[in-house]
Amino acid sequence: MIPFGTTRDGEETHRFTLQGGPGSRVELSDYGATLVRWFAPDRRGRSEDVVLGFDSVAGYVGHHSYFGATVGRYGNRIAQGRFSLDGKVHVLAANNQPGGIPCHLHGGRSGFDKRLWAADEQTVDGRPAVRFRLRSPEGDEGYPGTLDVDVTYSIGNDGALRIDYEATTDRATPINLTNHSYFNLVGEGHESVLGHIVTIQASRYLPVSAGMIPTGKLAPVDDTPFDFRAPARIGDRIEHRNEQLRLSEGYDHTFVLEPRPTSEPTLAATVYEPISGRLLEVFTTEPGVQFYTGNFLDGTSVGKSGRPYPRRSGFCLETQHFPDSPHQPAFPSTILRPGMMFRSTTIYRLGIR
Ligand code: BGC
Numbered sequence: 001m002i003p004f005g006t007t008r009d010g011e012e013t014h015r016f017t018l019q020g021g022p023g024s025r026v027e028l029s030d031y032g033a034t035l036v037r038w039f040a041p042d043r044r045g046r047s048e049d050v051v052l053g054f055d056s057v058a059g060y061v062g063h064h065s066y067f068g069a070t071v072g073r074y075g076n077r078i079a080q081g082r083f084s085l086d087g088k089v090h091v092l093a094a095n096n097q098p099g100g101i102p103c104h105l106h107g108g109r110s111g112f113d114k115r116l117w118a119a120d121e122q123t124v125d126g127r128p129a130v131r132f133r134l135r136s137p138e139g140d141e142g143y144p145g146t147l148d149v150d151v152t153y154s155i156g157n158d159g160a161l162r163i164d165y166e167a168t169t170d171r172a173t174p175i176n177l178t179n180h181s182y183f184n185l186v187g188e189g190h191e192s193v194l195g196h197i198v199t200i201q202a203s204r205y206l207p208v209s210a211g212m213i214p215t216g217k218l219a220p221v222d223d224t225p226f227d228f229r230a231p232a233r234i235g236d237r238i239e240h241r242n243e244q245l246r247l248s249e250g251y252d253h254t255f256v257l258e259p260r261p262t263s264e265p266t267l268a269a270t271v272y273e274p275i276s277g278r279l280l281e282v283f284t285t286e287p288g289v290q291f292y293t294g295n296f297l298d299g300t301s302v303g304k305s306g307r308p309y310p311r312r313s314g315f316c317l318e319t320q321h322f323p324d325s326p327h328q329p330a331f332p333s334t335i336l337r338p339g340m341m342f343r344s345t346t347i348y349r350l351g352i353r
Helices: 243-247
Strands: 002-006 012-019 025-029 034-041 047-049 077-079 082-085 088-091 103-105 118-124 127-136 147-155 160-169 197-200 204-206 252-256 266-272 278-284 288-292 316-320 342-352
Touching: 012 118, 012 127, 012 147, 025 147, 034 342, 118 147, 197 288, 266 288, 266 316, 278 316
Parallel strands: none
Antiparallel strands: 002 012, 012 025, 025 034, 034 047, 077 103, 082 088, 118 127, 127 147, 147 160, 160 342, 197 266, 204 252, 252 288, 266 278, 278 342, 288 316
């Protein structure tokens, strides 16, 4: 554990290193329980950092791209920044307004990505691990109940980074935890991900309205640029004249994973990058994955290696429940009640082909 800088509130943050197999190393911070760096070898054995981020906490404070962060209480959007639960209306921060329509995004103004988590270095099933813990108090960003959250990152020597989430509450609350890493499998700081080849195990996706809230429909991907059942280059169809791609300026949609529910992480998506030969596989217990192509990055953030992060220089595969579930009774429930244990697991595995 080494210092990672001091926040504006004078909190001292730290960085932790987990050593994986040959050429594989992960760095994490207790600020936002964030994945800061992930070095992984290419097909010639050259190791590079393949996630976007900053080299100290200063870059993350006040920044709103959620690079590598743990996102909560609720990943993605809740319409109008309010919901009702058990007959009571709860008002959340309306911290985002796509198309001028206000909503709540990624847990609010100061979500879990902006908190200092307690951290313990551990070994889990023989794998080096860091366990982060956070208590989110009653009323936090408008949410009901005191929520205790645990996020454990562990790395194997097979290139797999496993993220286990657990949470309990003392009052019913919505919860939707995810990791918001942006990958560029050529190496972070490379200008584009359009050449990456993506497969997503989904025959349906969630179309959104002008405010980027799901319409409630689970639409078939057939004959749309959202059909990634067979491998496709990100760049091949992203500029298609498609109303959904236009609304979000690229891919920024939830794909419906099947079969679900599952208590064991199953394959959700793969991404292959032909220049480096790197292959990312994503496994999860979650019912959805948000495929986001960094449409709102604009080159103003300068990353760890001193290079800017322009539009589409990273992609995210955020495993999660569906956005706006508190307003959509037909979506899988995101309500955690006292006495229940929230559990979720996602594995990102980096290899070569
Ligand atoms: C959302 C985007 C949002 C981005 C913020 C993604 O998870 O889907 O709409 O702009 O996070 O970095």
